[in-house]
Amino acid sequence: MAILTKEEAKKIVDKVLAYSKADEMSVSLNGNRTGNIRYARNSVSTSGESDNLSLAVTAVYGKRSGTATINEFDDASLEKTVRRAEEIAKLAPENPEYMPMLGPQTYLETGTYSESTAKIDPEFRAKAAFDSIDPCKKKNLTAAGYMEDTTGFACIGNSKGLFGYNRSTGVDFSITVRTADGLGSGYANPDVNDVSKLNTKATTEIAMQKALASASARALEPGKYTVILEPTASVELLQNMMRSMDARNADEGRSFLSKKGGGTRLGEKLFDERVTFISDPMNAELPLSPFGGGGGGGGQGRFGGGGGDGLPQEKRTWIENGVVKNMYYSRYWADKKGVKPIPAPGGFIMLGGTQSLADLIKSTDKGILVTRFWYIRAVDPQTQLYTGLTRDGTFYIENGQIKFPIKNFRFNESPVIMLNNVEALGKPVRAGGNLIPPMKIRDFTFTSLSDAV
Amino acid sequence: MNRRDFNQLLSMGAAGIMIPSLPAFSRSVSPEALLEPGLDVAVKKRLADAALNAAKSMGATYADVRIGRYLNQFVLTRENKVQGIINSESFGVGIRVIVNGCWGFASVGDARNESVVAQAAKTAVSIAKANARLLTEPVQLAPQKGYGEVSWKAPIKRNAFEVPVKEKVDLLLSCNAAAMQNGANFVNNVLFQVNEQKYFASTDGTYADQDIHRIGPSFTVTAVDPQNGKFSTRNSLSSPMGMGYDYLQVNPSDKQTGVTTRYNKGYDMLEDITLAAKQAKEKLSAKSVEAGKYDLVLDPSHLWLTIHESVGHPLELDRVLGYEANYAGTSFATLDKWESKNFNYGSKEVNLVADKTQQYSLGAVGWDDEGVKTKKWDLVKDGILVNYQAIRDQVHIIGEKESQGCCYADNWSSVQFQRMANVSLEAGKTPLSVENMIKDVKKGIYIIGDGSFSIDQQRYNFQFGGQLFYEIKDGQIVGMLKDVAYQANTREFWNSCVAVCDQSDYRLGGAFNDGKGQPSQSSAVSHGSATARFNGVNVINTARKI
Numbered sequence: 001m002a003i004l005t006k007e008e009a010k011k012i013v014d015k016v017l018a019y020s021k022a023d024e025m026s027v028s029l030n031g032n033r034t035g036n037i038r039y040a041r042n043s044v045s046t047s048g049e050s051d052n053l054s055l056a057v058t059a060v061y062g063k064r065s066g067t068a069t070i071n072e073f074d075d076a077s078l079e080k081t082v083r084r085a086e087e088i089a090k091l092a093p094e095n096p097e098y099m100p101m102l103g104p105q106t107y108l109e110t111g112t113y114s115e116s117t118a119k120i121d122p123e124f125r126a127k128a129a130f131d132s133i134d135p136c137k138k139k140n141l142t143a144a145g146y147m148e149d150t151t152g153f154a155c156i157g158n159s160k161g162l163f164g165y166n167r168s169t170g171v172d173f174s175i176t177v178r179t180a181d182g183l184g185s186g187y188a189n190p191d192v193n194d195v196s197k198l199n200t201k202a203t204t205e206i207a208m209q210k211a212l213a214s215a216s217a218r219a220l221e222p223g224k225y226t227v228i229l230e231p232t233a234s235v236e237l238l239q240n241m242m243r244s245m246d247a248r249n250a251d252e253g254r255s256f257l258s259k260k261g262g263g264t265r266l267g268e269k270l271f272d273e274r275v276t277f278i279s280d281p282m283n284a285e286l287p288l289s290p291f292g293g294g295g296g297g298g299g300q301g302r303f304g305g306g307g308g309d310g311l312p313q314e315k316r317t318w319i320e321n322g323v324v325k326n327m328y329y330s331r332y333w334a335d336k337k338g339v340k341p342i343p344a345p346g347g348f349i350m351l352g353g354t355q356s357l358a359d360l361i362k363s364t365d366k367g368i369l370v371t372r373f374w375y376i377r378a379v380d381p382q383t384q385l386y387t388g389l390t391r392d393g394t395f396y397i398e399n400g401q402i403k404f405p406i407k408n409f410r411f412n413e414s415p416v417i418m419l420n421n422v423e424a425l426g427k428p429v430r431a432g433g434n435l436i437p438p439m440k441i442r443d444f445t446f447t448s449l450s451d452a453v
Numbered sequence: 454m455n456r457r458d459f460n461q462l463l464s465m466g467a468a469g470i471m472i473p474s475l476p477a478f479s480r481s482v483s484p485e486a487l488l489e490p491g492l493d494v495a496v497k498k499r500l501a502d503a504a505l506n507a508a509k510s511m512g513a514t515y516a517d518v519r520i521g522r523y524l525n526q527f528v529l530t531r532e533n534k535v536q537g538i539i540n541s542e543s544f545g546v547g548i549r550v551i552v553n554g555c556w557g558f559a560s561v562g563d564a565r566n567e568s569v570v571a572q573a574a575k576t577a578v579s580i581a582k583a584n585a586r587l588l589t590e591p592v593q594l595a596p597q598k599g600y601g602e603v604s605w606k607a608p609i610k611r612n613a614f615e616v617p618v619k620e621k622v623d624l625l626l627s628c629n630a631a632a633m634q635n636g637a638n639f640v641n642n643v644l645f646q647v648n649e650q651k652y653f654a655s656t657d658g659t660y661a662d663q664d665i666h667r668i669g670p671s672f673t674v675t676a677v678d679p680q681n682g683k684f685s686t687r688n689s690l691s692s693p694m695g696m697g698y699d700y701l702q703v704n705p706s707d708k709q710t711g712v713t714t715r716y717n718k719g720y721d722m723l724e725d726i727t728l729a730a731k732q733a734k735e736k737l738s739a740k741s742v743e744a745g746k747y748d749l750v751l752d753p754s755h756l757w758l759t760i761h762e763s764v765g766h767p768l769e770l771d772r773v774l775g776y777e778a779n780y781a782g783t784s785f786a787t788l789d790k791w792e793s794k795n796f797n798y799g800s801k802e803v804n805l806v807a808d809k810t811q812q813y814s815l816g817a818v819g820w821d822d823e824g825v826k827t828k829k830w831d832l833v834k835d836g837i838l839v840n841y842q843a844i845r846d847q848v849h850i851i852g853e854k855e856s857q858g859c860c861y862a863d864n865w866s867s868v869q870f871q872r873m874a875n876v877s878l879e880a881g882k883t884p885l886s887v888e889n890m891i892k893d894v895k896k897g898i899y900i901i902g903d904g905s906f907s908i909d910q911q912r913y914n915f916q917f918g919g920q921l922f923y924e925i926k927d928g929q930i931v932g933m934l935k936d937v938a939y940q941a942n943t944r945e946f947w948n949s950c951v952a953v954c955d956q957s958d959y960r961l962g963g964a965f966n967d968g969k970g971q972p973s974q975s976s977a978v979s980h981g982s983a984t985a986r987f988n989g990v991n992v993i994n995t996a997r998k999i
Contacts, residue, residue: 036971036972038971040775040776040777040778040779041774041775041776042589043587043588043589043590044584044587045776046556046558046868047580047584048558048559048580048868050560050866054480056481067481068480068481068482068483069480069481070480071480071562071563084482084483087483088481088483091483091484092538093535093538093622094535095534095535095536095537096534097534097536122583126587130587142775142778144775144776144777144778144779145779146779146780146971148971148972174779174780175779176778176779178775178778178783182783252638252639252677253638253677253678253679253682253684254638254639254675254677254684254686256999258682258684259682260679260680260681260682261679261680261682262679270999374782374909374910375907375908375909375910376907377905377906377907378905379905379916379918379938379995380936380995380996380997382683382684383996383997383998383999384999385995385997387905387907387916387938388907389907389909389910389914391909391910408909408914410907410909410914410916410940412916412938412993412995414997414999416999417997417999447940447993448914448916448940448991449914450909450913450914451785451911451913451914451942452782452785452909452910452911452912452913452914453911
């Protein structure tokens with residue numbers, strides 16, 4: 001029941017819109033089935049599955065809007081929900097930034113759905129957990145992991161003729177392996193839509209190797225080092241920077257993209273010329289929803305997070321050869337500035353080269369391999385300065401080889417500075433819903449040591 | 454929404470998520486619907502008994518039922534605009550059972566009759582039976598006496614949901630106007646209110662009906678210097694509280710005056726936002742800190758977060774045992790340190806307590822989510838680690854006979870597990886005011902309000918920022934500083950505590966959305982302290998050029 005076809009969903013959306021007496025009405029119908037299994041200390045601790053199908057109706061009178069939601073779908077319930085949304089709208093305060101709803105849009109057909117993921121059942125999850133726990137038990141290592149699979153659809157429609165439908169699946173699997181003495185720890189967190197690309201045993205073996213290799217780490221002095229960042233390490237820093245590319249914040253003078261004296265830094269070269277970021281919902285390795293991603297300032301949540309403003313996602317270049325090419329513009333801010341609205345992407349692609357992680361290590365005289373960062377928090381939004389720590393395997397490299405594990409460091413660094421200190425970029429791989437190259441960065445700032453394993 | 458997303462929501466950073474999506478399994482309703490009574494307590498008991506009887510008849514040796522109605526309201530504004538008002542309601546039943554020594558859990562939304570609830574109990578039993586096949590350690594549940602039919606209500610004077618939305622909007626917009634008049638360029642101001650109506654029943658014979666209220670006003674004021682391309686912010690010095698709208702009643706006796714006003718059980722938003730606008734501007738031209746060692750004087754509006762991260766989390770027994778290894782992490786405070794009875798967590802001045810009964814705190818309830826009457830207990834006594842936070846299926850590990858009563862689920866649809874109690878630093882026993890504490894400091898920094906925070910997965914190494922930093926020289930506050938963050942090791946930091954002000958300075962801070970577990974659950978928790986002094990802490994300068 002939770003996963004409706006396009007036709008089934010459209011029938012409900014059309015019915016709801018037919019009940020409308022408001023100036024404008026939009027409908028968001030979302031369904032998903034989520035299952036999970038969690039384990040720790042080599043034993044399954046919890047598992048569960050849930051279905052959810054819900055409908056949100058937003059009614060608008062002038063600049064007043066109201067939303068009501070329901071999870072019953074008989075005619076009487078649908079009409080009641082429409083009336084309730086209309087009542088809430090009439091009593092709501094005016095939103096001076098309200099933008100009239102969009103008319104019909106053309107959406108791309110992206111490949112976000114995988115049948116093999118949609119078929120996951122409790123036995124599959126138990127087997128996935130067993131495949132992860134068993135090799136650890138045999139090597140006297142301790143596994144703690146989590147797998148969550150989601151199959152869902154999002155359908156949006158409005159009284160001006162806009163209609164969109166998309167099905168998607170996703171699997172999130174993460175595994176931490178620790179040595180029995182607690183002196184080594186390794187982690188792996190692959191990112192796929194299609195579960196046939198996930199092998200929990202092979203993934204666990206990567207974490208096992210890191211756990212064993214990271215035991216009995218030595219302390220190095222904090223300071224500036226050349227680092228090789230695995231994509232699992234750099235993803236959050238890059239994501240944080242990319243999420244800060246809102247044009248309104250920059251125009252208002254409160255962003256790293258604000259220009260001295262007013263305006264934005266659109267068109268300025270801020271990074272090394274090898275730095276290029278794009279987004280492309282049609283990318284075969286990273287398929288993304290054709291609508292949604294929303295954001296871009298003042299997003300009025302009209303489709304309850306399922307569709308953003310309903311603006312179509314398309315291929316866009318954000319940073320090209322180090323130059324800022326695009327920023328997010330909400331419909332309100334775009335209208336005010338007389339430009340085209342641009343939604344934030346659902347995920348980004350940082351272009352790289354052809355080298356593997358091993359190649360990057362081989363070409364390094366002295367450096368540090370960082371496999372993961374943890375607890376990253378903003379220190380100064382003005383400079384995009386973040387702090388955080390290395391975790392689950394940090395290694396010293398000398399003469400092109402990993403020499404020994406080192407104790408974890410705290411860093412204070414800005415991705416903007418980091419992307420000016422690029423030494424080399426490898427071949428991009430998926431990490432956290434993006435495509436990111438392993439990268440070699442000089443003068444990365446570590447500010448203190450941590451005893452944590 | 455986890456704590457981090459929530460913090461992001463309240464900051465100006467990502468404007469795209471200024472309007473939060475609805476909490477899971479909840480529906481958007483009218484403000485009036487938030488005042489409708491939930492199910493009658495007799496009906497709840499009937500539903501609960503149906504579930505308990507169904508579970509027992511299918512072989513459960515223990516079962517508990519939580520019937521929950523969760524009401525939330527967000528009022529979101531910026532400058533002179535209302536960005537949104539979100540009212541949501543979530544109602545359902547969660548049932549947990551032990552069969553063959555193994556836990557099973559199932560939940561069902563909008564459950565209003567006995568057969569639906571009994572069916573969910575059956576599902577919970579079947580999950581327990583399936584998981585029992587993979588079981589390695591059977592559940593050892595600490596015995597718990599039944600309390601019969603009992604109830605608990607948060608000590609609120611004015612239910613926030615009874616206050617008309619217009620009154621709230623008027624307050625927020627008038628405060629925003631005051632900020633703009635006093636030099637702010639932008640202001641985001643949010644009011645969040647919660648009512649959890651929870652009914653708990655178990656096969657031990659407890660039927661607890663509880664009514665929990667929380668409120669959290671929160672703003673960020675921004676000042677921009679376009680000529681130099683710089684901006685600075687100052688967040689509110691309010692705290693989320695286990696109170697009703699009475700928290701927003703101005704009361705002079707709840708104010709601590711000094712370099713800026715700080716608040717106890719009554720928050721003067723207008724005064725704070727006016728000061729914030731001036732201080733955000735002042736920050737733009739404040740002196741950039743010189744890195745080095747300083748004696749830190751930390752206000753409770755700042756210290757709560759350091760307590761939360763460096764004491765609350767490492768002393769959660771499930772983290773110590775490794776159950777959170779893949780997500781939140783483990784802990785440096787291992788069992789051998791506790792067993793030694795001489796592990797100096799802090800100096801002799803440091804007394805840290807866990808307390809689920811503390812009045813006006815976010816974590817206060819009468820009974821926890823597995824029917825244990827709440828209490829207060831020592832974690833660190835005269836500097837020595839003496840205990841952890843543990844629940845019924847864990848306390849045997851630390852030799853306790855009964856649970857400490859800190860089990861919590863964030864929704865009827867979530868399974869309950871060990872969560873942080875209110876963990877607080879006890880006030881000093883010797884009379885000591887903030888002024889007298891500062892008088893003795895030769896080279897120091899006085900920090901007010903919480904800012905950036907980060908700590909490693911075993912809770913050794915941390916870094917904290919703040920909202921306001923004042924330089925102390927030879928016992929005097931000499932001016933404002935900026936670009937300040939301090940880094941320390943948990944044990945060294947708490948051992949550098951040389952003084953804690955007395956009870957008259959004691960105040961609560963806290964967070965609505967402490968995240969833990971997979972799938973992640975959020976929990977609201979308070980942390981109290983009086984202003985405290987820490988000697989020789991490493992301060993870094995966070996200014997960068999891009």
